[in-house]
Amino acid sequence: MRARYGVPLGITAVGAAGLLYSAGFEARSFRLRRVTVPVLPPGMHPLRVLQVSDIHMVGGQRKKQRWLRSLAGLRPDFVINTGDNLSDPEGVPEVIDALGPLMEFPGAYVFGSNDYYGPRPRNPARYLFEKTQGRHGLNGNAPVVGAVHNPWEGLRDAFDDAGWLNLTNTRGTLKLDGTRIALTGLDDPHIKRDRYAQVTGGPDPDADLSLGVVHAPYLRALDAFTADGYPLILAGHTHGGQLCIPFYGALVTNCDLDTDRVKGLSTHQSGGRTSHLHVSAGCGANRYTPFRFACPPEATLLTLTPPTP
Template sequence: MWWVFEIIIFFYLISVGAFLIEVGTQWKHFKRKWFVGCLAVILALGWLTIFYGSFIEVKTLVVTEETIVLSEHPTESLTIAVVADFHLGPYKQERWAQTVVDTLMAHEPDLILIPGDFIFHKATDADMLDPLAELSAPYGVYAVTGNHDYEDQASQYVIDTLMGLGITVLENERERIMIGEKELVLAGISDLWYEGDTHRAMTGVTREEVSILLSHNPDAVLYSNADLADLVIAGHTHGGQIRLPWIGSLVRVPTELGNAYDKGLFEYNQQQLFITAGVGETGPRARLFNPPEINLLTISL
């Protein structure tokens, strides 16, 4: 379906562009100048919006920061870089992945988490992930799969590619990481629409432990044992991709939680949930009032 959006976008830009050129060059010949002028202004605003959203904002990578406290009496802290939804394929390729990696590594995070959707829709899209080999952090680089990573039966190929690049892929499992004198439980699940299992990932984790659950889909907070995590980190929503100020996403995000939880830091049933807007696009190639983002989370535990 992506090519349908491409046809619509390029048809609008070309046809409206031609009309505006015609108006500019033949203005004196129009009899109903007020009507043609108003129509030209409206179409020009639409042209500028579509061009900006499709070709400028989508390449305007930003870094946002958030502070999150996971313990009542924190004694340690670390910086976690979160980047999701690369969606490498027809819209963005290896060069974009390199830009994201270079920007992220310039901030020297302590831990890097990637909550899924590495490819657009083909297994061979994963061949463009090579720049991710340059990702490194003192406490490691961890990832989980997203729903797009299962398209074209690509999940195992994506996982093998990531592991070959030195990235640890968590498949309904957990690891324990010592942060100074504090232990952090990091759990991760495969995509919820396919093989995700929060119960398996969080088995053995107690409420007394400080824990983070990495999930592509933020709906993980609705599942068994997920409430054991102090923080759930997710992507998937793209922040709605197309947004307007004070309104938010113009489309319903593909989660049970809905648009009330589209991007940012939330509290859900006394549990913290962080959702990144990601760095790639699906559907139309555009973003609006919602640039691709890398998130730096300062975690106190």
């Protein structure tokens, strides 16, 4: 009798312990990643950029709110928010409160699908199967008919009032003590709202640095930015794979980007050119799948420097 039931019970116990760890500890174990990117012209002073992404705020996430507020102590030169701030229609005031200290700094933002629409319950096993089999919207998804509308307009108004640039299929410029940073952004490719034709033309020739910004790092967006000559592209969306295998890595990216570049700094090539690509693993998760394993939540402080001689 012990032999018959011992193994299944043991597997069940291990699985339950894994869920408790991934949802109760690792999903709340916030980290700051530091990355140096050699993209500035020679002679320029380094710039410090804080990227926050995929907050997926749910009401009552006090630890996440305190951690986000504490990031203002880094005193970045500017902030880039790469979207998916919400996972709860009631979460707008808490996002604004959590990001309030960061909104004292210059910044810019794009939105993701979860800013526009509320999440739906999904079977995580089915999700992993569809993604690893190359199915289910790897080229993006149209919004689901009847999807719950999130009050993203309140976020937009708060960010705009703080002076952050709205990069929804448009361009903008930050001026920092005589330094001109040109930013080109896309709406979320994951729900096919990106319109690169509206921003095509390449980097601003009068800027000291030009960046591409997008929520989901679909290859069509990365190809376009890179072929146009942007030296750095910032994105989020992937959650770093969210449920990873230790010493192996991510199983999925939730888009058509390969798993080797699911998070952190890498490069992208298109049109005979090469761009640096930074994909944030983000600091949250869908409210219906609040798990992280071997992939702690994060924000990233990118130090932009001239190339080393």
